[in-house]
Amino acid sequence: MMAKQQQLLKFSVQHYRLKTVSEGDFVRWLHEEHVPVAAQIIKKHNIFRWSITLNPVALQQAFGQELNTSMGKPPGWQMADYDAVTNYWVRDPEDLRQLIKDEEWAEKVSAEELNWLDLDRASILAGFETVFIDDGQIITQKE
Numbered sequence: 001m002m003a004k005q006q007q008l009l010k011f012s013v014q015h016y017r018l019k020t021v022s023e024g025d026f027v028r029w030l031h032e033e034h035v036p037v038a039a040q041i042i043k044k045h046n047i048f049r050w051s052i053t054l055n056p057v058a059l060q061q062a063f064g065q066e067l068n069t070s071m072g073k074p075p076g077w078q079m080a081d082y083d084a085v086t087n088y089w090v091r092d093p094e095d096l097r098q099l100i101k102d103e104e105w106a107e108k109v110s111a112e113e114l115n116w117l118d119l120d121r122a123s124i125l126a127g128f129e130t131v132f133i134d135d136g137q138i139i140t141q142k143e
Contacts, residue, residue, distance in 0.1 A: 016083055041105050041108065046095040048091060
């Protein structure tokens with residue numbers, strides 16, 4: 001019998017770019033400047049997985065229109081309008097706390113974000129992610 005894997009805690013931060021920053025410049029900054037620096041610091045803090053999901057305006061508009069028409073949108077549903085989501089999976093929330101307290105993180109990541117992100121509009125989700133289908137296959141959850 002296989003041992004039960006520890007469930008990972010997932011923190012997702014929904015970010016808005018500053019209104020003065022174009023979508024193209026924002027994506028370039030994320031890939032070319034932010035990710036290389038942030039990844040090295042994140043790796044030092046036992047973060048199990050880190051990812052960024054982009055939410056391009058073109059997709060928001062295309063799927064938003066489809067949601068309103070052919071998908072029969074339930075009342076109150078709307079497309080999310082944030083620009084990116086950063087996802088952190090941790091075994092221990094203390095690892096994320098230590099990342100945020102890291103002086104190098106403050107100097108090289110948080111300080112730089114002031115030029116790109118609207119920090120007044122971010123929101124955070126904390127929870128557990130359970131995968132039920134992976135690579136097209138149904139996964140049986142073990143007790």
